[in-house]
Amino acid sequence: MLRLIWNCNRCIMLLFLLLAGNNILLRPVFTKQPGSVVFPVHPTETSREVVFSCEAQGHPPPFYRYQWKLNDSFIVPRSGSRYALTGGNLRISHLNKEEDVGVYQCLATNSFGTIVSREASLHIAYLENFKTQSRSPVRVREGQGVVLLCGPPPHSGELTFTWIFNEYPFFVMQDTRRFVSQKTGNLYIAMVEPSDVGNYTCVVTNTVTKSSIQGPPTPLVLRVDGVMGEYEPKIEIQLPDVIPVAKSSTVKLECFALGNPVPTISWRRVDGVAVGRKVDVNKASGVLEIPYFQQEDAGLYECVAENSKGRNSVKGKLSFYAPPHLIEEPQDAQKPIDDTLVWECKASAKPKSSYRWLKNGEPLDTMEDRVQVNNGVLTISSLKLADIGMYQCVAENKHGRVFTNTELQVIAVAPDFSQNMLKPQTLARQGGDVLIECRPKMSPHGMISWRKGKEALRESHRYVLDNGSLRIANVTKMDVGLYTCVARNQFGVASSAGSLLVKETTIITSPAGHLDVTVGESIVLPCQVSHDPTLDLKFTWFFNEQLIHFGNHGGYFEKVGGRSAGDIMIRNIQLRHAGKYTCAVQTKVDSVSIATDVVVRGAPDPPVDFQVTEMTDSTASLSWGSGPDNHSPVLTHNIQARTTFSLGWQGVITVPELLGGKQLTATVIDLSPWVEYEFRVLATNAIGTGEPSKPSKKARTKDMPPKVTPSRVNGGGGGRSELVITWEPVPEELQSGPGFGYVVAFRPQGAQGWMQAAVTSPDTSRYIFKNESIAPFSPFHVKVGVYNNKGEGPFGPVATIYSAEEEPSRAPGRVRARSVSASEVEATWKALPWSNNRRRILGYELRYWGERERQETASVIRTMGNRTSVVIRGLEGSRTYFISLRAYNSAGVGPHCATVNVTTKKPPPSQAPVKIIWNTSNSKVILKWDQVRALENESEVTGYKVMYTQDRHSRPNVVETNTTSLELALPVNEDYVIQIKPFSEGGEGSSSRQITIPRIAGGTFCLTRLERWASNRKIASSNPHADKLKDLPM
DSSP: OOOEEOOOSOOOOOOOOSEETTEEOEEEEEEEOOOOEEEEOOTTOOOOEEEEOOEEEEESOOBOSSOEEETTEEOOOOTTSSEEEETTEEEEESOOTTTSOEEEEEEEEETTEEEEOOOEEEEEEEEOOOSOSOOOOEEEEETOOEEEOOOOOSEESOEEEEEEESSTTOBOOOSSSEEEOTTTOOEEESSOOGGGOEEEEEEEEETTTOOEEEOOOEEEEEEEEEEOOOEEEEEOSOOOSEEEEETTOOEEEEOOEEEESOOEEEEEETTOOOOOTTOEEETTTTEEEEOSOOGGGOEEEEEEEEETTEEEEEEEEEEEEEEEEEEEOOOOEEEETTOOEEEEOEEEEESOOEEEEEETTEEOOOOSTTEEEETTEEEEOSOOGGGOEEEEEEEEETTEEEEOOEEEEEEOEEEEOTTSOOOSEEEEETTSOEEEOOOOEEESOOEEEEEETTEEOOOOSSEEEETTEEEEOSOOGGGOEEEEEEEEETTEEEEEEEEEEEEOOOEEOSOOEEEEEETTOOEEEOOBEEOOTTSOOEEEEEETTEEOOBTBGGGOEEEOOOTTBOOEEEOSOOGGGOEEEEEEEEOSSOEEEEEEEEEEEOSOOOOEEEEEEEEOSSOEEEEEEOOOOTTSOEEEEEEEEEOTTSSSOEEOEEESSSEETTOOEEEEESOOTTOEEEEEEEEEESSOBOOOOOOOOOEEOOOOOOOOOOEEEEEOOOSTTEEEEEEEOOOGGGSOSSSOEEEEEEEETTOSSOEEEEEOOTTOOEEEEEOTTOOTTOEEEEEEEEEETTEEEEEOOOEEEEOOOOOOOSOOEEEEEEEOSSSOEEEEEEOOOSBOSSOBOOEEEEEEEETTSOGGGOEEEEOOSSOOEEEEOSOOTTOEEEEEEEEEETTEEOOOOOOEEEEOOOOOOOSOOOSOEEEEETTEEEEEOOOOOOOTTSOOEEEEEEEEESSSSSOOEEEEESSSEEEEEOOTTOOEEEEEEEEETTEEOOOOOOEEEOOEETTEEOOOHHHHHHHHHHTTTTOTTHHHHHTOOO
């Protein structure tokens, strides 16, 4: 029989029950601990009683016998004593400040052990009377400093001090000359003045009892033997060498000096660190206050007192301290007998904590070698039942102490499988290894053996015991069966059994592979398997060791396999999808995986390190580095450039002209001088063109003399004796350098020499030369050149421009006006000669206005060229208008002709034709309507216009008639829309409403029922069957 024997140094039976009925046993835990008390005692108070609270929970409930200590001595309440217990609370009656002041602790005990509470101090605050009733006068010279002593009476508790001057309620007001110390209670007067003479009384107030006591008055008398001369400061309130300050508390430092003149007080840190913003320095009283004191506030502080006679200083060191604060506490432990316990207790404190341990409220005995305490770490080896109990770590320094609360259980039990039975079935893969776990609960550890069926198993190369569990190597079908684990120790025997089932191995039949694809393609990664049909499969895919979550990743990945296949499809594959894909297949007995490397070829990544290495006036030398080619060699590079004047990026000419894939430098040519360029490069391979590189830093070509001259040189016009020359400015990108301007050259036609003028603004587009000798409308030869700071450029071609002409000197003749209609008038005139050697006629300006309007508000119509008539539209009918005409040219306008007038015709009829009826005959439509009668102020009707069209949007056909009927021949199979309007000499009148005539199909009239009814109503007056038509239903 195979046995595994676990060493047991000591085999002691522990009958330790964790359950008692339905109640779970619990160690004692404090739910309320005593807190420190400062008790105020008033002289008239007779009832002086304090209660310290203490509550604990546990099961069984903690009891409280001998559970209070005062200064580490037990308090034993007796009948009639001042101590009484109520539950866990301690009540102290008739407080005695000599006997009851001290440190109190509560102890709580149940069957698990005893624990000690935190410490709680009791202080009694009181304030007694001053012992003396009178004080001797203090005599000083004027200008001398003085200190009036308070000498507070016996007391306990924090005090505050004020001083009465002469009589209540006149108190001494503190300033730079007078100071009341809250440390000593004394009154300091830096330099006595005559007004300070009087009686001074110290008032002491206990902040706890809220009681106040006045001391005897101290007379201050001025000596008559002279005035005190000036002297250097003498600091009366000294600083202790070291002042301990608790973390997060508020500290106040006092400093005051006597002197003549009155000294000024200032504070600084000796280490040079600036005083924090939170620090309050009261320069008037000399108090430095630091709230919420922290480690960084510690240091050496100096108080400086100075006046015109000298300076003096004192120093004091603020040291930071903090009582212990637990940062690591031991946890409850349940250990087998003979095991080793290690507990660590750690606390932060300033100064560092020391550590000691309590067991059941008493100091832990460390005399045994197996119990070691090292800087807060408790180690107990070879645990015994006697070690069971409640343990407390005490971390302490001179500013306080803290307690932990931890339970130790030492277990000794017989083997027990109730909490950890063998699995009913264990599955194994044929040819693999399997571990059948056996984890009984027993203490101490004993011996474990195995059997298969009824046969005991012995250790061999296939059967190995692993910490009590059975490991079977190279499993076969012969290993199927029932296995039993038997556990023994000196307290008993127990066993547990489970079956082993052997399954077929899972095999991936798809071979590992390598796929080479192009961006945008869709591929399938196979994962086919053969497996035991009784086992379920789970397929999991990983991409570069990261789990693929299907449904994420932008929808690129999709499962396409069946029950025995885990194939996945990658749709529209991208460069980022290149990498290692792993298919992992799991069953309950084994797991296998297969990997496929996918290479994705795509357009190249952007080239890197692109920069401009040199610039000339027309070229740029560029260099760059290759980016990843994405598994397809770069074939060509292309350079692009842009400026602030271009529309986006543009291709450029390079040398060499064709940039191969390995070409990493190029020179761009044919650039414009003095233009700031940005460049970028794009790489192309067999897949396509990649993203461009980052743009280069902006670089400017060098300047040179300009080459481009202004275009569209022209001119003319202007005022008398002026030559106006205009041109289109040269764009900034063609100015070739700074300091760009124009050189305007001109001469009279036929002259030899040129006159020149410089125009310094590059945006200027005209130049005016004025000279009284310039004859009107005389020709000049003109050319415009360019220059910049690098030199002069060329002149443009010569243009002929005329000087300013004279305005017309004559008015047009034979001006006539006639009314065309109610809204139109036609004006005619005889044209003036178009040109002579002094002026031209560019056109005519016609002004017109109504008879009730002023000429200044006249409307203006201008004609161009040699027109001799114009139609004025938009006029009112039956109204008289005045017309004036004059010629104009570039120099201005000529004289007006004589004003003519004309009256527009009466308005056309405002009534539209009504009672329109129609009838059809074969392909003809006969229309009839009532005569339109003109109103009194309207012109008589002279005829009618009938407009008809195939639809409402095409241009209508128009037929005129001077009668009230019309016969139309209409095409077959078409619908028509007809309108009728009258006209007169005043124009066209209002149109009738639109009439729709249905199509004529095969000679038969096709009407809807409603249209037929409406049509019959319209023709009823002329149709011989009118009586029948009237009765047609709607």
